[in-house]
Amino acid sequence: MVSRANSSxxxxxxxxxxxxxxxxASRVISKTNYPVSEPTRKKVLAAAAELNYSPNSxxxxxxxxxxxxxxxxxxxxxxxxxxxxxxxxxxxxxxxxYLTIVCNTDRKPVKELHYLQTLQDLRADxxxxxxxxxxxxxxxxxxxxxxxxxxxxxxxxxxxxAHTLQVPSIQADSFEGARQMTMRLLELxxxxxxFIAGPSNLLVANVRLQGYMAALAEAGIPISPGLILQxxxxxxxxxxxxxxxxxxxxxxRPTAIFAANxxxxxxxxxxxxxxxxxxxxxxxxxxxxxxxxxxxxxxxxTTVHMDLxxxxxxGMTRLIAILNGEDTLKPLVIWPTSxxxxxxxxxxxx
Amino acid sequence: MVSRANSSxxxxxxxxxxxxxxxxASRVISKTNYPVSEPTRKKVLAAAAELNYSPNSxxxxxxxxxxxxxxxxxxxxxxxxxxxxxxxxxxxxxxxxYLTIVCNTDRKPVKELHYLQTLQDLRADxxxxxxxxxxxxxxxxxxxxxxxxxxxxxxxxxxxxAHTLQVPSIQADSFEGARQMTMRLLELxxxxxxFIAGPSNLLVANVRLQGYMAALAEAGIPISPGLILQxxxxxxxxxxxxxxxxxxxxxxRPTAIFAANxxxxxxxxxxxxxxxxxxxxxxxxxxxxxxxxxxxxxxxxTTVHMDLxxxxxxGMTRLIAILNGEDTLKPLVIWPTSxxxxxxxxxxxx
DNA sequence: AAAGGTGTAGTAAACGATTACTATGACAAT
DNA sequence: ATTGTCATAGTAATCGTTTACTACACCTTT
Numbered sequence: 001m002v003s004r005a006n007s008s009x010x011x012x013x014x015x016x017x018x019x020x021x022x023x024x025a026s027r028v029i030s031k032t033n034y035p036v037s038e039p040t041r042k043k044v045l046a047a048a049a050e051l052n053y054s055p056n057s058x059x060x061x062x063x064x065x066x067x068x069x070x071x072x073x074x075x076x077x078x079x080x081x082x083x084x085x086x087x088x089x090x091x092x093x094x095x096x097x098y099l100t101i102v103c104n105t106d107r108k109p110v111k112e113l114h115y116l117q118t119l120q121d122l123r124a125d126x127x128x129x130x131x132x133x134x135x136x137x138x139x140x141x142x143x144x145x146x147x148x149x150x151x152x153x154x155x156x157x158x159x160x161x162a163h164t165l166q167v168p169s170i171q172a173d174s175f176e177g178a179r180q181m182t183m184r185l186l187e188l189x190x191x192x193x194x195f196i197a198g199p200s201n202l203l204v205a206n207v208r209l210q211g212y213m214a215a216l217a218e219a220g221i222p223i224s225p226g227l228i229l230q231x232x233x234x235x236x237x238x239x240x241x242x243x244x245x246x247x248x249x250x251x252x253r254p255t256a257i258f259a260a261n262x263x264x265x266x267x268x269x270x271x272x273x274x275x276x277x278x279x280x281x282x283x284x285x286x287x288x289x290x291x292x293x294x295x296x297x298x299x300x301x302t303t304v305h306m307d308l309x310x311x312x313x314x315g316m317t318r319l320i321a322i323l324n325g326e327d328t329l330k331p332l333v334i335w336p337t338s339x340x341x342x343x344x345x346x347x348x349x350x
Numbered sequence: 351m352v353s354r355a356n357s358s359x360x361x362x363x364x365x366x367x368x369x370x371x372x373x374x375a376s377r378v379i380s381k382t383n384y385p386v387s388e389p390t391r392k393k394v395l396a397a398a399a400e401l402n403y404s405p406n407s408x409x410x411x412x413x414x415x416x417x418x419x420x421x422x423x424x425x426x427x428x429x430x431x432x433x434x435x436x437x438x439x440x441x442x443x444x445x446x447x448y449l450t451i452v453c454n455t456d457r458k459p460v461k462e463l464h465y466l467q468t469l470q471d472l473r474a475d476x477x478x479x480x481x482x483x484x485x486x487x488x489x490x491x492x493x494x495x496x497x498x499x500x501x502x503x504x505x506x507x508x509x510x511x512a513h514t515l516q517v518p519s520i521q522a523d524s525f526e527g528a529r530q531m532t533m534r535l536l537e538l539x540x541x542x543x544x545f546i547a548g549p550s551n552l553l554v555a556n557v558r559l560q561g562y563m564a565a566l567a568e569a570g571i572p573i574s575p576g577l578i579l580q581x582x583x584x585x586x587x588x589x590x591x592x593x594x595x596x597x598x599x600x601x602x603r604p605t606a607i608f609a610a611n612x613x614x615x616x617x618x619x620x621x622x623x624x625x626x627x628x629x630x631x632x633x634x635x636x637x638x639x640x641x642x643x644x645x646x647x648x649x650x651x652t653t654v655h656m657d658l659x660x661x662x663x664x665g666m667t668r669l670i671a672i673l674n675g676e677d678t679l680k681p682l683v684i685w686p687t688s689x690x691x692x693x694x695x696x697x698x699x700x
Numbered sequence: 701a702a703a704g705g706t707g708t709a710g711t712a713a714a715c716g717a718t719t720a721c722t723a724t725g726a727c728a729a730t
Numbered sequence: 731a732t733t734g735t736c737a738t739a740g741t742a743a744t745c746g747t748t749t750a751c752t753a754c755a756c757c758t759t760t
Contacts, residue, residue, distance in 0.1 A: 008503055010716050021740045026718060034719090035737055052499060057472040058417060059716035062408045062745050077452075078437040078659075080430065087428040090454055099468065102427075102452050104440055118449065122407040149402060153358055235646075266646060296585075296616060298648035309428075360746050371710045376748060384749090385707060409746035412715045 009051050018047035029055055061123070065154070070126040070319060071101040071119050073112060080291045081261070081308065085130045085160060088312020096320055098125070107131065107199065109139050116146045126156040126319040130312075132204030133163035140164035156322040160315045162204040168322065170315050170333045174204055174288075177304035177337035178211025178258075181286055184339055185256045186219050189348035190284065194254035196231040196241060196264050205233065208260045208288060227254055231264045238267030239274070246275055255283060255348050262287035262294050262303055269297060269344065280346040290340055299343035306337050359401050368397035379405055411473070415504070420476040420669060421451040421469050423462060430641045431611070431658060435480045435510060438662020446670055448475070457481065457549065459489050466496045476506040476669040480662075482554030483513035490514035506672040510665045512554040518672065520665050520683045524554055524638075527654035527687035528561025528608075531636055534689055535606045536569050539698035540634065544604035546581040546591060546614050555583065558610045558638060577604055581614045588617030589624070596625055605633060605698050612637035612644050612653055619647060619694065630696040640690055649693035656687050 015025035020040060027034045028044040036044075047053075061067045072089050074082035090100045101124070105112040112134075119127055127150060133140065147157050147165055159169040185193050195212045198205025209228070216223055226248075229241045238259070245253060259265035265287030272279055279285050279299055287294065290305040314335075321327040365375035370390060377384045378394040386394075397403075411417045422439050424432035440450045451474070455462040462484075469477055477500060483490065497507050497515055509519040535543050545562045548555025559578070566573055576598075579591045588609070595603060609615035615637025622629055629635050629649055637644065640655040664685075671677040 008716095011718095012716080022717085023719075023741080024739060027739095030718070032718085037738060040738080054467070054470045054499070054503075056412070056716050057468075058408050058412045059745090060718075062406070062412060062716085062747090063718045065745080067408060076437065077427070077440065078430070078433040080428070080433075083428040083430075083433050086452070087426065087454065090427065090452065094454070099451050099453075099472065101449050102436070102440065103449075104437065104444070117404070118407075120404045122449065149404070153404075270646070293643065293646070296620070296643070296647055358746095361748095362746080372747085373711080373749075374709060376746095377709095380748070382748085387708060390708080406746050409715085410748075412717090412746085413748045415715080 009053055011053070011055065014044065014047045014051055014053050017051060018043040020044060029053075030060070065123075067123045067125055068098050069101060069122060069124045070098045070128065070316070071103055071115070071124050072128045072130050073103050073105055073115060075107045075131040076104050077102050079263070080293055081263075081289055082130055084291070084308035085312040085315075088309035088314075089128060089130075089316040090312075092313050092316035092320070096316075098316075098320075105131065107134060107202065109134060109136055109143075113142065113146060116143075116150070120146070120150055120153070120155075123153070124150075124155060125323055126158075128315055128319060129157070129159040129163060129165065130161065130315075132161035132202050133159070133165060135164065135201050135203055135206075156319050158315055158319055158322070160311055162207045164203060168318065168327065168329070168331050168333075170311060170318060170335065172306040172311065172335050173337050174207045175211040175214070177288065177306070177339075178208040178260075179215045180211075180337075181258060181288070181304050181339055182212045182215035183219070184341075185258065185284065185286070185345070186215065186221075188256075188284070188345065190254075190256040191221060192224075192227060192252070192254040193256045193258055194227040194229060194245070196229045196238060196257060196259040196268060198231060198233045198260040198264070200230070202233070205260050212258060226252075231260060231267075233261050233264060235263045235267035235270070238264045239271035242268045242271035243275065253283075256345070257283060257285045259285070259287045262289040262291045262301065265301055265303065265344075266293065266297055269299075269301070279344050281349075284345040284348075286345050294340075294342070302342045302345040303340055304337050305340045306335070311335060359403055361403070361405065364394065364397045364401055364403050367401060368393040370394060379403075380410070415473075417473045417475055418448050419451060419472060419474045420448045420478065420666070421453055421465070421474050422478045422480050423453050423455055423465060425457045425481040426454050427452050429613070430643055431613075431639055432480055434641070434658035435662040435665075438659035438664075439478060439480075439666040440662075442663050442666035442670070446666075448666075448670075455481065457484060457552065459484060459486055459493075463492065463496060466493075466500070470496070470500055470503070470505075473503070474500075474505060475673055476508075478665055478669060479507070479509040479513060479515065480511065480665075482511040482552050483509070483515060485514065485551050485553055485556075506669050508665055508669055508672070510661055512557050514553060518668065518677065518679070518681050518683075520661060520668060520685065522656040522661065522685050523687050524557045525561040525564070527638065527656070527689075528558040528610075529565045530561075530687075531608060531638070531654050531689055532562045532565035533569070534691075535608065535634065535636070535695070536565065536571075538606075538634070538695065540604075540606040541571060541698075542574075542577060542602070542604040543606045543608055544577040544579060544595070546579045546588060546607060546609040546618065548581060548583045548610040548614070550580070552583070555610050562608060576602075581610060581617075583611050583614060585613045585617035585620070588614045589621035592618045592621035593625065603633075606695070607633060607635045609635070609637045612639040612641045612651060615651055615653065615694075616643065616647055619649075619651070629694050631699075634695040634698075636695050644690075644692070652692045652695040653690055654687050655690045656685070661685060 015022045103115040157167045287303040290303045294301040365372045453465040507517045637653040644651040
């Protein structure tokens with residue numbers, strides 16, 4: 001039982017009331033640069049105002065082939081990491097007259113593909129992949145095919161993270177960030193540095209792991225598999241992983257934990273506290289991302305800084321440029337990361 | 351310079367290729383219950399698949415008068431409070447085939463009205479006001495007028511917070527929550543309880559203040575204006591407000607601070623730490639909202655619990671019911687709140 | 701055998717805009 | 731006086747669907 005009021009007034013009624021043709025009314029309403037005499041324009045605007053006319057964007061989009069809709073594909077919009085990016089995107093989109101659709105993929109290929117189809121049907125002007133690419137069997141190929149359909153239609157697509165997709169991208173330098181953070185821990189005297197990895201099917205998580213391993217290799221420190229713990233970028237599971245450290249012989253225990261993202265690091269912080277370990281006295285902890293949250297926990301978190309909101313803004317700006325055929329950046333733009341040292345890390349006591 | 355590929359294929363080409371009329375093709379694609387013979391159906395589906403056909407939602411919406419788009423108006427999507435609500439909304443929307451547009455109003459009437467117009471132009475099926483109503487001169491009336499236009503068109507509108515709008519609503523019981531939290535502090539022996547208020551133009555913030563005052567009145571404790579501090583729901587400014595407490599004579603200092611939301615409470619926590627005050631030994635602190643964050647800070651935050659994600663789900667569910675003409679709830683649905691006691695509050699030491 | 705129902709398919713009119721073309725009168729240039 | 735230009739306005743096609751009507755063949759029923 002769908003009740004649907006239908007008093008909706010179209011440009012036809014506006015034209016009628018103003019005593020002009022529909023074409024003329026349209027020209028006034030849509031603000032083309034087609035000349036319309038001032039008296040006529042006023043009549044049309046007056047009629048529109050009196051009738052409370054609201055131009056139908058759907059009809060307009062159909063004719064102009066521009067929906068003015070863009071979408072952001074995120075893992076989870078309630079994750080502050082994505083929330084920051086989305087906010088940056090939306091700011092720029094809004095100013096430029098685009099509306100932003102947020103899609104939670106939960107990092108599931110099925111959901112991602114499904115949304116992609118829905119967005120294609122909707123003729124979204126642009127799509128931003130905020131989350132990293134998923135490395136699952138056959139998936140990159142299937143995803144690329146769907147994305148190609150969007151591109152063929154004239155849609156713009158970019159990624160904001162390490163991704164399997166061959167599209168323009170703006171990315172933080174995850175490899176360097178992880179490498180430098182690891183080097184910093186080495187400088188502080190740490191030799192047994194544990195790494196809590198992210199989901200193994202997430203490209204960007206693996207890049208960070210690479211950075212960690214690269215730094216150790218440079219320092220000539222062998223990588224001990226026992227120090228690479230599996231995490232999933234969420235706080236809850238991490239506590240359990242950290243618990244396992246207690247069972248190690250003291251001389252094998254890490255003196256520092258480098259978590260692949262901030263949420264994980266905070267999970268570690270909580271887990272360690274429950275175990276009675278003091279941070280940074282007993283063990284140093286650091287994360288990756290520098291969420292607003294990182295400054296609120298106790299101890300405040302040492303982490304790799306990425307300016308997520310700004311990257312969101314830059315992403316949307318680039319998307320618009322592409323849509324207007326004026327993107328001049330090179331395909332892959334890498335943004336530097338920096339290390340922010342706070343209270344959760346310290347030099348090893350000799 | 352807009353470059354726009356145009357190889358887009360419509361249902362006409364699908365029909366041609368399948369050797370049937372457009373009407374028949376449409377009947378297959380749009381899954382009506384109009385009977386189509388099985389062989390014909392297969393031909394159409396095959397043709398659609400071969401051509402990689404993607405039905406144009408815009409055109410469809412234009413004909414059916416249903417956009418399948420809903421919007422959530424939030425203060426700021428990167429605020430975890432709204433992020434949780436939005437996530438709940440999106441979950442349900444997604445399952446029901448709706449796409450969710452998130453609009454950041456920054457609690458500015460101008461932005462809110464502007465978005466409302468844009469959403470009206472887009473013929474959004476529904477609009478959810480996640481943020482509380484703004485009490486500014488003339489604003490409630492102007493907003494209601496715009497909302498009425500949406501309703502007249504057949505759009506559904508609800509609010510998820512105390513609001514000036516006369517539309518169906520699902521709300522947490524802010525008054526009771528604040529009243530009970532205050533009563534609990536009284537039980538713990540506190541007599542000088544400071545309240546850090548929210549933005550004075552925000553209806554829901556004032557409701558919480560009312561709850562606080564009601565509890566004090568019940569207990570026969572006079573309200574001292576000096577203990578009601580102005581906040582703005584954000585963490586940063588709050589630290590300054592708290593700083594002012596230091597200048598009070600010890601016998602006038604509050605023994606507890608009740609902040610109108612969690613962010614504010616956390617700001618207070620940080621401010622107090624910088625001042626060297628211990629929580630809860632020197633002073634108790636509690637908040638309102640129970641964001642995920644509340645469990646991560648140190649000390650963990652005592653606060654009023656509201657199940658934001660679930661309210662988001664309920665809100666979207668109700669919106670769909672309204673659109674289908676089957677909403678049976680009473681206009682104003684109040685959800686109970688509960689008090690979660692954690693480490694930031696304690697009984698006053700005698 | 702006539703009448704009426706049922707299943708399946710097609711024709712064409714919307715939905716609400718934009719815009720390529722055409723038309724017209726005023727005015728300037730030749 | 732003829733031609734050309736310009737500003738302004740209208741006519742009608744079009745974007746890609748859905749759906750009310752119409753058509754017709756094939757069964758039942760009487």
